[in-house]
Amino acid sequence: xxxxxxxxxxxxxxxxxxxxxxxxxxxxxxxxxxxxxxxxxxxxxxxxxxxxxxxxxxxxxxxxxxxxxxxxxxxxxxxxxxxxxxxxxxxxxxxxxxxxxxxxxxxxxxxxxxxxxxxxxxxxxxxxxxxxxxxxxxxxxxxxxxxxxxxxxxxxxxxxxxxxxxxxxxxxxxxxxxxxxxxxxxxxxxxxxxxxxxxxxxxxxxxxxxxxxxxxxxxxxxxxxxxxxxxxxxxxxxxxxxxxxxxxxxxxxxxxxxxxxxxxxxxxxxxxxxxxxxxxxxxxxxxxxxxxxxxxxxxxxxxxxxxxxxxxxxxxxxxxxxxxxxxxxxxxxxxxxxxxxxxxxxxxxxxxxx
Amino acid sequence: xxxxxxxxxxxxxxxxxxxxxxxxxxxxxxxxxxxxxxxxxxxxxxxxxxxxxxxxxxxxxxxxxxxxxxxxxxxxxxxxxxxxxxxxxxxxxxxxxxxxxxxxxxxxxxxxxxxxxxxxxxxxxxxxxxxxxxxxxxxxxxxxxxxxxxxxxxxxxxxxxxxxxxxxxxxxxxxxxxxxxxxxxxxxxxxxxxxxxxxxxxxxxxxxxxxxxxxxxxxxxxxxxxxxxxxxxxxxxxxxxxxxxxxxxxxxxxxxxxxxxxxxxxxxxxxxxxxxxxxxxxxxxxxxxxxxxxxxxxxxxxxxxxxx
Numbered sequence: 001x002x003x004x005x006x007x008x009x010x011x012x013x014x015x016x017x018x019x020x021x022x023x024x025x026x027x028x029x030x031x032x033x034x035x036x037x038x039x040x041x042x043x044x045x046x047x048x049x050x051x052x053x054x055x056x057x058x059x060x061x062x063x064x065x066x067x068x069x070x071x072x073x074x075x076x077x078x079x080x081x082x083x084x085x086x087x088x089x090x091x092x093x094x095x096x097x098x099x100x101x102x103x104x105x106x107x108x109x110x111x112x113x114x115x116x117x118x119x120x121x122x123x124x125x126x127x128x129x130x131x132x133x134x135x136x137x138x139x140x141x142x143x144x145x146x147x148x149x150x151x152x153x154x155x156x157x158x159x160x161x162x163x164x165x166x167x168x169x170x171x172x173x174x175x176x177x178x179x180x181x182x183x184x185x186x187x188x189x190x191x192x193x194x195x196x197x198x199x200x201x202x203x204x205x206x207x208x209x210x211x212x213x214x215x216x217x218x219x220x221x222x223x224x225x226x227x228x229x230x231x232x233x234x235x236x237x238x239x240x241x242x243x244x245x246x247x248x249x250x251x252x253x254x255x256x257x258x259x260x261x262x263x264x265x266x267x268x269x270x271x272x273x274x275x276x277x278x279x280x281x282x283x284x285x286x287x288x289x290x291x292x293x294x295x296x297x298x299x300x301x302x303x304x305x306x307x308x309x310x311x312x313x314x315x316x317x318x319x320x321x322x323x324x325x326x327x328x329x330x331x332x333x334x335x336x337x338x339x340x341x342x343x344x345x346x347x348x349x350x351x352x353x354x
Numbered sequence: 355x356x357x358x359x360x361x362x363x364x365x366x367x368x369x370x371x372x373x374x375x376x377x378x379x380x381x382x383x384x385x386x387x388x389x390x391x392x393x394x395x396x397x398x399x400x401x402x403x404x405x406x407x408x409x410x411x412x413x414x415x416x417x418x419x420x421x422x423x424x425x426x427x428x429x430x431x432x433x434x435x436x437x438x439x440x441x442x443x444x445x446x447x448x449x450x451x452x453x454x455x456x457x458x459x460x461x462x463x464x465x466x467x468x469x470x471x472x473x474x475x476x477x478x479x480x481x482x483x484x485x486x487x488x489x490x491x492x493x494x495x496x497x498x499x500x501x502x503x504x505x506x507x508x509x510x511x512x513x514x515x516x517x518x519x520x521x522x523x524x525x526x527x528x529x530x531x532x533x534x535x536x537x538x539x540x541x542x543x544x545x546x547x548x549x550x551x552x553x554x555x556x557x558x559x560x561x562x563x564x565x566x567x568x569x570x571x572x573x574x575x576x577x578x579x580x581x582x583x584x585x586x587x588x589x590x591x592x593x594x595x596x597x598x599x600x601x602x603x604x605x606x607x608x609x610x611x612x613x614x615x616x617x618x619x620x621x622x623x624x625x626x627x628x629x630x631x632x633x634x635x636x637x638x639x640x641x642x643x644x645x646x647x648x649x650x651x652x653x654x655x656x657x658x659x660x661x662x
Contacts, residue, residue: 181373183641185600186634187380193622193630194384286500293502293604295623306502313506313608320510327503335498 041271044347051343054336061333065137073115074127076134077301094319095120119325123315126301132325135303139285139330142215142304143337146222146284151277153223154230161231162238169235176228184225188287191221192296214297218288226280233276237269271348278344282337289330305330363650370646377638378428381631382421433632438624444632451614455606458529458613459598462536466594470541471587474548475580481553490549493542502604505535509608523611532609536601540594544587552583588652592645599637 045051074080080101095101097120104114119128161172195217241247247264255263285305291297292306305326312323408414415423427433433444477489496504508531513521520528555561556579564574602615610616614633621629 177369178373178376181369181642181645182377183596183599183638185596186638186641187377189603189622190381190384190630190634193625194387197625282498289500290502290600290604293500294607294619306500309503309506316506316510317514320514323506323510327507331495331499331503334500335495338498339494 041348045343048343048347051340051347054340054343057332057336058340061136061329061336062140065133065140068133069130069137072127072130072133074117074130076126076131076303078126080121080125080127093121093125094123094315095125096319097321119321120319122311122322128322128325131303131308132305132329135305135308135326136329136333138215138298138302138304139288139306139333142218142288143281143283143285146219146226146288147277147280149219149223150226150230150280150284151273153227155234155273157227158231158234159238162235162242172231173235176231179225179228180232182225185287185290187225188218188221188291189294189296191224192217192291195220196296214291214299215288218291218297222284222287226283230273230276230280233272234269237272238265241265241268271344275341275345275348279338279341282334282341285330285334285337305333359653362653366646366649370642373642374639377642378425378635379421381634382424385627385631386417428635433635434628436621436626436629438621438626438629444628447617447629448614448633448636451612451617454611455602455613455615458532458536458606458611459595459602461529462533462598463540463594465533466537466540466544467587469537470544471548471580471584473541474545475552475575475583477545477549478552478556478583479575486549489545493545496538496542497546499539501535501539501601502608504538505532505605505608508535521609523606523609528609529611532605532611535605535608536598539601540590540597543594544590547587547590548583551586552579555579555583558582585652585656588648588655591648591651592641595644596641599641 069076095117097118098116099120100108100114100117108114117127117129119132122128122131157172157176161169192214196213241264244264247260250260250264288297288304289306289309292304293310295310297307298304308326309323309330312319312326316323405414431445433448436442436444436447439447473489473493477486480486509521512518512531519530521531522528523532561574561578564578569578599615602613603619604615605611606613606615607619614637617629618633618637620626621633
């Protein structure tokens with residue numbers, strides 16, 4: 001305090017000609033601590049009740065899908081009442097919710113505790129609740145990984161196209177145009193139909209066989225067709241961000257390439273990319289359930305929400321709840337993911353209102 | 355129309371033709387990637403019969419020759435005979451199915467457009483009221499519901515539980531539920547689209563000018579606002595057709611409608627390769643053409659729009 005007052009009185013002291021310390025330098029480049037963009041967005045997101053409720057629903061469903069199969073006494077593929085060497089016990093088949101087969105009733109009468117079949121069993125005597133849980137797990141996993149594939153390919157192609165520019169950009173963009181104008185669903189069906197036969201045999205005995213040729217072909221289809229919008233988006237972002245005034249200002253102030261990329265391009269790109277990846281997940285779940293419904297989805301006995309709904313269509317007169325349950329779960333997942341994605345978009349990127 | 359618009363249209367048409375060519379080519383080569391070729395059946399055939407079959411369909415010729423003959427055939431709509439439905443040509447099966455499917459699709463598209471625009475305009479004019487909220491919540495729910503789920507739920511509610519409509523779609527009354535199923539998603543989408551573009555237009559200066567000049571409310575809404583707000587809806591024509599086509603695959607399955615979607619799905623499960631090829635090409639061309647038309651229409655209606 002005294003020192004400053006003194007310098008005000010006298011003109012300048014030698015201390016004023018000391019080179020600036022790190023602290024002072026940092027004070028000069030203080031560009032509105034970069035926490036603002038993220039924290040601002042988070043604050044806006046937290047205020048958005050619809051988005052937060054959707055987020056909680058997604059988290060709950062995901063945790064349930066991951067945790068429940070660990071301790072549930074029934075397995076998704078085990079047909080109850082079918083023990084090798086013994087005649088099939090048909091009383092296990094087509095149980096209505098919370099009812100028990102004759103053997104189970106006998107065990108209850110004997111004082112044993114039998115875990116209830118919350119959603120009953122299906123025509124093969126499989127516990128329907130665990131099938132729905134497992135189907136949810138599959139659908140979520142497919143949605144997540146398909147979006148990841150789309151993200152990686154789109155990011156790569158888009159950034160190459162944007163950075164390199166020129167003829168490479170032109171060529172990539174023409175290819176993108178054509179793939180974009182292809183009727184995607186028809187191509188998906190075509191590819192899924194053929195890939196199922198084409199790669200089905202070569203998968204035998206590998207780890208991938210467990211996932212099933214249909215899911216693999218679904219991923220291939222996503223890798224082939226769905227990256228285009230992501231590539232377009234990334235390219236557009238990079239092209240426009242490169243020309244922004246603040247990039248020019250940073251450059252003029254002496255910032256190097258690495259600084260510009262780390263501090264300006266990436267933070268500004270990330271929100272858009274994350275948001276559109278988030279919105280891609282429900283899309284992938286949609287596609288998977290659609291293909292499963294047409295019989296091009298997961299391989300039996302593995303369930304997915306779409307294949308459960310499709311199987312339920314056969315017994316719709318007697319067991320409509322078997323269709324309603326997976327239908328509600330899919331709708332809930334897709335709706336919450338969409339609403340949460342919209343919330344993310346509103347919170348982090350008000351410019352992007354497509 | 356200025357030179358720039360014409361140049362755009364020409365470019366767009368060329369892209370569409372190229373896309374159709376890509377579809378045809380991709381279909382051809384994908385079908386050839388099937389192990390054993392498209393004509394292997396489950397039944398064991400003697401080598402002589404297999405040879406004769408391949409000779410009949412030209413499968414013994416080099417791939418490129420096969421491709422060119424295939425290409426010229428496709429351009430004349432010759433898709434050959436169905437492999438599973440004996441004695442029927444693919445094109446006849448497609449034409450048969452199209453009659454029902456086009457009827458279904460057109461009614462659904464028409465209703466979606468009318469109801470969607472009306473609801474969207476209402477929501478925009480009554481912004482932030484209960485009516486607006488209700489419309490938005492309902493349309494958001496519909497947009498998040500896959501068509502097969504919508505169809506199945508409608509089937510349970512109106513055909514199985516209450517018998518309001520027949521579950522089988524072969525009669526006229528039976529088409530009500532399939533039409534509603536197909537309609538709800540595009541309707542909701544159009545509602546949201548109209549609402550946001552209507553809100554955008556209502557904030558424009560020329561609306562304020564019209565109000566200041568003393569133009570009546572009705573004239574502003576219909577003459578100024580709605581007319582301009584509808585332009586973005588045109589861009590949705592192409593995607594709407596694509597949705598209706600893919601939606602009809604499951605909807606016709608659920609309600610047992612004898613349309614092209616149903617025969618396409620059964621050709622997939624039967625591995626009827628000529629049917630799959632033919633139907634894919636016809637439907638894909640339809641979608642590409644519709645996208646082309648809606649893009650051009652959009653450009654012609656509003657010359658201010660500059661598309662790349």
